[in-house]
Amino acid sequence: MITDYSERLVVQEVSPRDGLQIEPTWVETADKIKLIDELSVCGFTRIEAGSFVSPKAIPALRDGEAVFQGIARRAGVIYVALVPNLKGAQRAIASNADELNLVLSASQSHNMANMRMTPAQSLVAFNEVVSLVQGSSISFNGTVATTFGCPFEGRIDEDVVMRLIDAYQALGMQGITLADTTGMANPRQVHRLVSRVLTQVPASQLTLHFHNTRGLGLSNVLAAYEAGARRFDASLGGLGGCPFAPGASGNICTEDLVNLCDEVGIDTGIDLAHLLTLSRSLPALLGHEMPGQVAKAGRNCDLHPLPPRFG
Numbered sequence: 001m002i003t004d005y006s007e008r009l010v011v012q013e014v015s016p017r018d019g020l021q022i023e024p025t026w027v028e029t030a031d032k033i034k035l036i037d038e039l040s041v042c043g044f045t046r047i048e049a050g051s052f053v054s055p056k057a058i059p060a061l062r063d064g065e066a067v068f069q070g071i072a073r074r075a076g077v078i079y080v081a082l083v084p085n086l087k088g089a090q091r092a093i094a095s096n097a098d099e100l101n102l103v104l105s106a107s108q109s110h111n112m113a114n115m116r117m118t119p120a121q122s123l124v125a126f127n128e129v130v131s132l133v134q135g136s137s138i139s140f141n142g143t144v145a146t147t148f149g150c151p152f153e154g155r156i157d158e159d160v161v162m163r164l165i166d167a168y169q170a171l172g173m174q175g176i177t178l179a180d181t182t183g184m185a186n187p188r189q190v191h192r193l194v195s196r197v198l199t200q201v202p203a204s205q206l207t208l209h210f211h212n213t214r215g216l217g218l219s220n221v222l223a224a225y226e227a228g229a230r231r232f233d234a235s236l237g238g239l240g241g242c243p244f245a246p247g248a249s250g251n252i253c254t255e256d257l258v259n260l261c262d263e264v265g266i267d268t269g270i271d272l273a274h275l276l277t278l279s280r281s282l283p284a285l286l287g288h289e290m291p292g293q294v295a296k297a298g299r300n301c302d303l304h305p306l307p308p309r310f311g
C-alpha cells in the first residue's frame, strides 16, 4: 500500500520513437515534428524524439535527422535519441540530440533478433559510442530490454540484469532504463527487482519502461513507485512496440498514467487536458483507434449533462 505520494513522478514521453516505430502507416516528417512540438508544451522534461537505427530495420523512423533538425527546441526539455551502434551515435550527434539511449536486451535471443548482435557485441559498440561522446555535453542512458521477460526465452535471471547494469555503470552512463519489452512483468516481480536495483542506482537515474501487453502496465508503475522508482516512460495514446519482439504491443499510455497520478495526487507537471486533445488527434494521423482509455472515457471531472427528462 503506497502511503506517500508526495514525490514527483517524471514521465518521459516516447511516442515519437517507441510509438511510431511499429506503425505501418508512414508519418510525414512534418507531422512527426508537429507531434514533438506539441508534446513539448505539455510539460514533459524528457521526450524520446526518434531513433538512429538501420532504415532497413525501422523504416518508419528513417527521417531521424530531419525530425531532430526541424523541432522547435523548448528550454528545459531533453530530446533523447535511441541508438544501437557507433553509426547511430554519429547521426544523433550530428542532429543535436541531447541524450543517447543505448539499448541492448538481457535476452541473447531478443538482442540477436533486434540488433543482430549478442549483448556482449552491443556492449563493445557502446564502448565506442562512449569514447566518441566523452567530454561533450551529451548524456547517455543505457536500456536493458526484456528485463522482466523475453518472448523467446521466458523469465530472465535477475543476476543477468544486474550484471548489465554494472556494465552500464562502468561505462559511465548517467541513466539506466529497465524495459519490459512485451509486457511480461508483474507487480511483485517489479517491486522486488526495483528495490534491488535502487541499492545500486539512484532513483533520479532509474527509469522503468512498461508495455501494457497483458494489462499490467499501470499496476507495475504503482509497484515500482512504491519501491522508490520515480521515472517512467509512457507513450501518447498507448502506441508502441518492438517490431522484433513477437506479440509486442503498446507502451503504457501517457494520458492514462497522468490521469492515475492526478487522481491519487502524484505530481507529474503534465497538463492532462492538453495531452488528451493531442491524443485524440492520433486516430486521424495513424488511421486506427488507440489503446488508451482516458482519451475515450474522459477525465472523472469531465461530467455529462443529465438527460433532459431529469434536468
Ligand code: COA
Pocket: 021, 051, 052, 053, 054, 055, 057, 058, 082, 084, 085, 086, 087, 088, 089, 091, 103, 114, 115, 116, 145, 242, 243, 244
Ligand atoms: N543508422 C543507419 N544505418 C545503419 C546504422 C545506423 N545506426 N547501423 C548500420 N547501418 C547500415 C550500415 O551502414 C549498412 O548499410 P549498407 O547495407 O548500405 O552497407 C547496413 O545498415 C548493415 O550494417 P550492419 O552493421 O551489418 O548492421 P546489421 O544489418 O547487422 O544491423 C543494426 C544491426 C543494429 C544496425 C540493426 O539491427 C538495427 O538498426 N536495429 C535496431 C532495431 C530497433 O530499432 N529496434 C527497436 C528499438 S529497441
Ligand code: ZN
Pocket: 018, 179, 181, 209, 211, 240, 241, 242, 251
Ligand atoms: Zn518499448
